[in-house]
Amino acid sequence: MRLGATVPRLLLALLLGLILGPPLPADATDGAVAGHWFRIETHVHSVFSSDAVADVGVLATTARTLGYNAVFLTDHNEGSSFQIAGETANHRTLDESDEEWELHRRGELDGGTARLETTTAFQGTRALHLALPPSSSGTLSIWARRGPLVVAGPVTLTFAVLVQQLDPGTGFAALISLGGAPDIGRTVGYTTESGDVRLGQSVTFAWTIGQPLLPAATPSHHAVAFPLPEPAHGKWTVYTVNVSEALAQLRPDERSHPFAAFLYPRFALSTTGGAAELFLDGVTLRAERPLSPAEEFVARTTLCQAYSDASFQVFCAHEMGQQRHTTRFDFAITDPSQFHSFQFGTDGIPSVQRGGYPTQLNHPGSTIRLREILENQAYGADFLEVRKPEWAAVWDELLLQGVSILGSWGTDSHELIDRGNPATVVFASGLTLDSIVHALYEGRSFLARNTFTGTLLFSPWPDSATPYPARYPIFVSDRAAMTTVFLRITGGLPAGSHLRWIRNGQLEQEQLLSGPAADVTLQLSLEGPLTVVRAEVSAPNGMLLAMTQPLIFRDVPGLPEHDRLAVTGITPLTGPGYTRSMAAGIVDAAWDSAVHALLLTLQAPSAARVVLRLETERPRTLDLAGTPLPAPAPGSTLSFVQPAAITDLVAWFDVPPLPISRPPPAAPPDFTVQAINTTGIELSWQPTSTKDRPVRYGVERNGQLLALVGSSLRFTDRSIQPGQHYTYTVRVFDLTGLSSPPTGPRTVVVSPPLLFADDFESGFLTGWSATGSVSLRERTGNALNHAVLLELANGPATLQRRLETPPHPLIIRFRFQLLDQGSQPLSLLTLVARTGQPLLQLILAPDGRLILRDRDRTAASQELVAFGVWYACQLLPQPFAQQKVQCQPEDRSTDTMRAHLPVPAHDTSLVVLSFGQQNGSPRARLLLDDIQVVQRDHAYERSIRPWSWGVSRARR
Secondary structure, eight states, X not given: OXXXXXXXXXXXXXXXXXXXXXXXXXXXXXXXOOOEEEEEEEXXXXXXXXXXXXXXXXXXXXXXXXXXXXXXXXXXXXXGGOOBTTBBTTEEEESSOOTTOEEEEEEEOOSOEEEEESSOOSSSSOEEEEEEOTTOEEEEEEEOSEEEEGGGOXXXXXXXXEEEEEOTTEEXXXXXXXXXXXXXXXXXXXXXXXXXXXXXXXXXXXEEEESOOOOOOBTTEEEEEEEOOOOOTTSEEEEEEETGGGGGGSOGGGOBOTTSXXXXXXXXXXXXXXXXXXXXXXEEEEESSOOOHHHHHHHHHHHHHHTOBTTBEEEEEEEEOSXXXXXXXXXXXXXXXXXXXXXXXXXXXXXXXXXXXXXXXXXXXXXXXXXXXXXXXXXXXSEEEOOXXXXXXXXXXXXXXXXXXXXXXXXXXXXOOOTTOEEEEEEESSSSHHHHHHXXXXXOEEEEETTOOSOEEEESSTTOSSOOOTXXXXXXXXXXXXXXXXXXXXXXXXXXXXXXXXXXXXXXXXXXXXXXXXXXXXXXXOOSSEEEEEEEEEOTTSOEEEEXXXXXXXXXXXXXXXXXXXXXXXXXXXXXXXXXXXXXXXXEEEEETTTTEEEEEEEOOTTXXXXXXXXSSOOSEEEETTEEEOOOOTTOEEEEEOSSSEEEEEEEOSSOOOOOOOXXXXXXXXXXXEEEETTEEEEEOOOOSOOSSOEEEEEEETTEEEEEOTTOXXXXXXXXXXXXXXXXXXXXXXXXXXXXXXXXXXXXXXXXXXXXXXXXXXXXXXXXXXXXXXXXXXXXXXXXXXXXXXXXXXXXXXXXXXXXXXXXXXXXXXXXXXXXXXXXXXXXXXXXXXXXXXXEEEEEOTTSOEEEEOXXXXXXXXXXXXXXXXXXXXXXXXXXXXXEEEEEETTSSSOSEEEEEOOOSSOXXXXXXXXXXXXXXXXXXXXXXXXXXXXXXXXOOSSSOSSOOOOOOSOO
């Protein structure tokens, strides 16, 4: 078989329609991108992180003042419930440990004591000993950063004191603030109930014993004092104060926004000349009604919108994970079911990227070891924070491994953004989330301090008016020894600045820059198959001012010496697609010297617009996955629409050659097909044994050529229909059109039309209603591997899904595993009719039998359900027909239960699926997974596995 007019006419028409489809704007057809520069903060925390102090209004106002165009709020995994050393903003203690508490001295203190001692204790074995001698004048304080959000109230503070001595002129105070604590040098500001942002203003509430020194009243600060009853001398006295009630003492225009936070809880012992000594113990600051993390992040979305406008945006992002902190840039959730918590933030990377958005590894070496990043190739993340030299060194190593990862600068501030902080500057088409993230992903950016006023344009071409998209490598000949790169700095350089060129992780060259702007070139050596170069700009004092993204050069063996090519833009047309797994551009390039042809393997979202720059002779023929394209002029760009996620492009530079005497390529081994779900079938194979020439793989479906995928060893067919059979083969083609024999055929049956699938693998319970203890659980440490756990501890727990009244009979399929069961029956699944009455129930009896029950009849299994074993079940509730159920353990093909109930004499219109127990007080633990509801349009098949269930991820 030769590769010729083998593409079906419908596919050919589709490809031509896409390629000749909506044209790009005139300013983009030459590879340029119209846009503007925007300064953004990629990593900052608000009070929705348990250890951050600035509310959203304060952060947004501060960022605007400093000239930012956008900030990404990357609040911690669990919001204000995020644990740090076992403490959260909603529950903070000072008892046996003073970790996370800091000491502050103010005034003229002659010594003084502040330490945990075992001399005495109200509870446990240690108490905090505070003492000041009479020769002192000032305050000794111990303080923590955060208290609860105001909305989490009532907020209470409990503590016990044992007073040893309080002379006249001395005193003790328990304090907490809104907006800051000037007495310990901490001032932030806060947002009022009406939304007024009061930068630098604060209020302190103080509960006092004796005559303590309180923060002085100023135009930006005042204190409200509440005297406490005098303690008994020499005895422990316990105090509990309602912090939330103190807000009533403020004027209405001073009262805080519900999503401001109580800040800087502290205890202060002070003197103006007398001796003071006491012990402090049993401290608990607690929110009585904290919001769940999911509820907090939903509320935060409204605030992000409230402080955004056409010139400034607050983007709701999320720092995933208790460990291995990883940013997702799209987290403006509007429903609690969209929230998911991760122990390791890197586990969330695949699910985020499947949605088309990139991820970033944060502060390397902190919550994730440098070695782990290198060994795991950054866990597939798209960005790495690189503002510190040791972080940039890891970045260089990853790039030399061939990992396409870009750098970012962000503050990771838990207080305020300050002048001179690091920032990322992007060239984007607009100030929307997708525009900014798209520009970030492609690498149309540079990294600089927020006081830097110039821009950096780094490119392999001298004529670039916009930043080169550093995400995409430049492919060059392996015979090219040198190339030139160009850096334009438009301003902002102090006299005596230094430019450092970093090649393959090593200092290549250093230059002195004399003026505020510079145009610089570097003659770059291209030794080896991969060359990476980037530039750093430092001030005369050595402080790093700015940094470029890297330019990556990859060799193509045999390519003519002066040829080079690169993707210069990928624009998804049907939704986001800004990830390494979706939009890598050219993933492989191969030259066939026998026919003077170039084979490119391209990865981009299906139907994305791809722009390719060719610095070659003008091709005589261009072929995009079997469809001819018009050849561009030499040195210009080619724009086309990607027909599939993986495709190929072949450029022939000579007239069609005479027949070449060489054998056809060999077929690829180990061809496999696996149904993923009703929208995609994944195919994979191993490389052909033909190594003497470039080859492209062709996927055939039902005897017709479906796709040409270059050198890729995988393909996912997204053009399938539920309930259909498909037979696939794969052939290998060389660039003369010679083909291998096909592989052995593989046939797969796609599941019937799905009304819904559980979608637990997304990490969310979207579309489900849960009551009681219901949670998603990761299995085997893989974020793609989820099941739902129902825990019934003497109370109900249910997971429910409402259905549209279906027009056809249904098949309901699910898997379950019983972990524990008490002495009462447990409802496994209840089908509820539109009347609200149970239509059909599947019950686990205390003796281990499965029972199928409708309103009038019952059937029971003979075999018992075992603990810890996965069972697959399917039910067929049928209007005016028998009700059927079949369940079997997954480790064998024999049934645990196969039962039929006679035709019901009542309405069987199903509207709700309800898993778990809705009433009573059973005790049980139950795992559920792979819940599907399909229309039964075809004859019922007896096997419980008549079609592929997809990838079962909760039982590995």
